[in-house]
Amino acid sequence: MVRVAHIHMSGCTGCLISLADTYEKLLDILGAVELVYALTLSDEKTEITETNDKILIERKIPENIDIALVEGSVCLDDHHSLDDILTTRKNSKIVVALGACAASGGVTRFARGGQMSQPSHSAFVPIGDVIKVDLALPGCPPSTESIVNLIMAALNGDMEYLEPFAEIAKYGKDACGCDVIKGVIDMSLCMGCGTCASACQVKAIDMIDGKPNIMTEFCIKCGVCGAQCPRIRFPKVVQKIE
Amino acid sequence: MDPFGTYNKAISARATDKAILKKSQDGGIISASYIYGLESGLLDGVIVANTEKGFKAVPKIVTTPEEVLNAAGTKYTISPNVSVLKDAVREYALEKVGIVGTPCQVQAIRKLIKYPMGFRHTDSKIALILGIFCMENFPYEGMKAIVEQYAGIRMNDVLKTDIGKGKFWVYSKSGEVKTVALKDTHMYEQKSCHVCMDYTAELADISTGSVGSPDGWSTVFIRTKNGEEYINKMVEAGVLETKQIEEVKPGLELVQKLSLQKKEKNEKELGHRKELGLPIPY
Ligand SMILES: Cc1cc2nc3c(=O)[nH]c(=O)nc-3n(C[C@H](O)[C@H](O)[C@H](O)COP(=O)(O)OP(=O)(O)OC[C@H]3O[C@@H](n4cnc5c(N)ncnc54)[C@H](O)[C@@H]3O)c2cc1C
Ligand code: SF4
Ligand code: SF4
Numbered sequence: 001m002v003r004v005a006h007i008h009m010s011g012c013t014g015c016l017i018s019l020a021d022t023y024e025k026l027l028d029i030l031g032a033v034e035l036v037y038a039l040t041l042s043d044e045k046t047e048i049t050e051t052n053d054k055i056l057i058e059r060k061i062p063e064n065i066d067i068a069l070v071e072g073s074v075c076l077d078d079h080h081s082l083d084d085i086l087t088t089r090k091n092s093k094i095v096v097a098l099g100a101c102a103a104s105g106g107v108t109r110f111a112r113g114g115q116m117s118q119p120s121h122s123a124f125v126p127i128g129d130v131i132k133v134d135l136a137l138p139g140c141p142p143s144t145e146s147i148v149n150l151i152m153a154a155l156n157g158d159m160e161y162l163e164p165f166a167e168i169a170k171y172g173k174d175a176c177g178c179d180v181i182k183g184v185i186d187m188s189l190c191m192g193c194g195t196c197a198s199a200c201q202v203k204a205i206d207m208i209d210g211k212p213n214i215m216t217e218f219c220i221k222c223g224v225c226g227a228q229c230p231r232i233r234f235p236k237v238v239q240k241i242e
Numbered sequence: 243m244d245p246f247g248t249y250n251k252a253i254s255a256r257a258t259d260k261a262i263l264k265k266s267q268d269g270g271i272i273s274a275s276y277i278y279g280l281e282s283g284l285l286d287g288v289i290v291a292n293t294e295k296g297f298k299a300v301p302k303i304v305t306t307p308e309e310v311l312n313a314a315g316t317k318y319t320i321s322p323n324v325s326v327l328k329d330a331v332r333e334y335a336l337e338k339v340g341i342v343g344t345p346c347q348v349q350a351i352r353k354l355i356k357y358p359m360g361f362r363h364t365d366s367k368i369a370l371i372l373g374i375f376c377m378e379n380f381p382y383e384g385m386k387a388i389v390e391q392y393a394g395i396r397m398n399d400v401l402k403t404d405i406g407k408g409k410f411w412v413y414s415k416s417g418e419v420k421t422v423a424l425k426d427t428h429m430y431e432q433k434s435c436h437v438c439m440d441y442t443a444e445l446a447d448i449s450t451g452s453v454g455s456p457d458g459w460s461t462v463f464i465r466t467k468n469g470e471e472y473i474n475k476m477v478e479a480g481v482l483e484t485k486q487i488e489e490v491k492p493g494l495e496l497v498q499k500l501s502l503q504k505k506e507k508n509e510k511e512l513g514h515r516k517e518l519g520l521p522i523p524y
């Protein structure tokens with residue numbers, strides 16, 4: 001059985017909820033894998049040590065993980081967080097940055113500290129800034145279907161399908177609405193299909209006179225617009241129709 | 243070079259409903275498919291390029307035959323039809339969406355079906371993908387310059403536009419017919435069209451255009467199983483009249499010629515951009 005873990009960094013659990021949103025497909029996936037770690041769904045890996053003055057709760061990220069689905073970014077000001085992500089990398093064959101926060105920082109890009117009870121927690125980065133990431137799936141959250149597709153492709157070793165996600169893991173850490181300006185409009189590639197506008201989960205893109213207009217104040221740097229644009233990436237597998 | 247992409251069958255066809263033919267660009271295949279779908283329940287909503295004031299094209303989600311007819315006809319300007327796809331399944335709660343698009347838009351739809359990162363619960367709601375042939379498109383201001391400055395017709399007075407027989411045709415509501423030589427329109431083309439390697443909407447379920455068939459008829463490629471079942475139902479219901487493509491003039495030969503012209507020209511442009519170190523879709 002393939003050993004899958006869900007690692008929760010500075011995320012909102014929305015990515016995991018999106019996975020759970022597959023209903024019966026989730027059961028298929030869970031039937032095909034062994035979920036070895038997921039704090040939200042199972043607690044058997046928690047170790048509780050009681051001493052005289054405190055109760056220590058330790059959640060151990062298991063060894064020999066095949067696929068680690070990591071949700072959330074890394075808070076550089078929180079050493080637990082750093083330990084967790086380093087352990088995850090050490091213990092996992094494939095690390096997937098699941099969702100915008102893990103892949104490109106997402107909404108946590110805007111974090112700047114100053115809030116109780118840890119006003120010093122101000123620095124948040126995509127996990128790829130700290131460890132090597134194999135696959136990154138943008139979205140806030142990524143759609144249910146895209147999570148299933150990615151997991152199934154990973155289970156089947158369908159590297160052709162996964163190639164775009166491997167590229168986003170390498171180059172996608174700075175994702176922003178500017179991607180479609182710089183990479184598509186400015187490169188004379190935008191033909192005005194409107195996919196980016198439809199994909200944007202916060203409606204930060206308006207199509208004006210047939211071209212996307214990015215309202216940067218709304219953009220949460222989720223990376224979905226650039227990832228969905230067929231004029232940046234048009235994988236060969238898309239060309240097969242039946 | 244493969245001119246047409248995958249297809250099961252090519253035919254020449256037109257709608258049998260006179261009201262559709264009256265408003266449509268060519269054989270009314272798109273409007274007839276939409277209307278048939280809405281009336282039979284195969285579709286519960288469709289996306290059109292609505293005709294708005296000043297002959298502007300604006301994507302719209304519609305659910306009635308009247309609205310489909312109101313949007314019939316070609317607008318030679320960008321209508322970002324995919325931009326309202328997610329709204330169709332969210333705000334309109336549609337379960338069986340029909341969508342029409344130029345080849346590039348159909349490519350975008352196929353990509354978002356295979357890689358639906360920002361499209362939760364959307365791909366399973368797309369019931370029919372219709373494609374229209376496309377040589378190139380124009381930004382709105384470009385179309386306006388052609389129509390107003392070259393053809394001398396005001397945008398608010400435009401009834402229909404068409405590209406055919408080497409000319410850009412403008413028909414006014416008062417019955418005027420003006421033409422503009424295509425060479426005068428080239429400078430207004432959307433430049434991103436020059437890297438486009440698809441003429442006949444190769445990834446649609448059904449794609450259609452005017453080229454290859456006589457006036458008032460359409461050339462139709464039936465590409466997928468879904469498309470084939472859909473067309474068969476339409477023919478059975480008597481909403482489409484069809485002919486073998488081999489029986490009509492000029493037939494597929496002309497479609498092939500134009501398709502290859504487009505692909506060869508744009509392949510050069512792709513090569514040129516690569517030489518300059520500029521990115522191209524890959
Ligand atoms: C920019 C452009 C270039 C074209 N170039 C060619 C060509 O080179 N050769 C050829 O044979 N045919 C071409 N066509 C297709 C042709 O003009 C007709 O659209 C097609 O034959 C369908 O006719 P119909 O009578 O079946 O559709 P109709 O019943 O008239 O319906 C047409 C449908 O297309 C939609 N539509 C109109 N304009 C647009 C647009 N700009 N973007 C997206 N959807 C739109 C309308 O909403 C409507 O639903 C082109 C179309 C466009 C938009
Ligand atoms: S514009 Fe929208 S889709 Fe693009 S990165 Fe920003 S929030 Fe995401
Ligand atoms: S998705 Fe379509 S509209 Fe958006 S940038 Fe890409 S080509 Fe342009």
Ligand code: SF4
Binds near residue numbers: 377432434439440
């Ligand atoms: S030529 Fe290609 S890119 Fe331009 S509008 Fe037509 S299909 Fe789209």
